[in-house]
Amino acid sequence: MLSAAERAELAHWAGGAVPARVAERARIVLACADGVSHTAVAADVGVSAEMVLK
Numbered sequence: 001m002l003s004a005a006e007r008a009e010l011a012h013w014a015g016g017a018v019p020a021r022v023a024e025r026a027r028i029v030l031a032c033a034d035g036v037s038h039t040a041v042a043a044d045v046g047v048s049a050e051m052v053l054k
Contacts, residue, residue, distance in 0.1 A: 002033045
């Protein structure tokens with residue numbers, strides 16, 4: 001579960017305020033926090049399911 005402040009910061013990062021790799025991880029965390037399955041997150045972000053699990 002993410003606080004409102006954490007969610008806002010991650011959304012800012014996911015928007016490209018940080019290097020691409022960090023933005024990608026922020027998108028993964030946000031999607032997982034929303035209850036999206038690992039497989040769906042992986043497909044949406046364009047990474048392997050193993051990467052999402054890490």
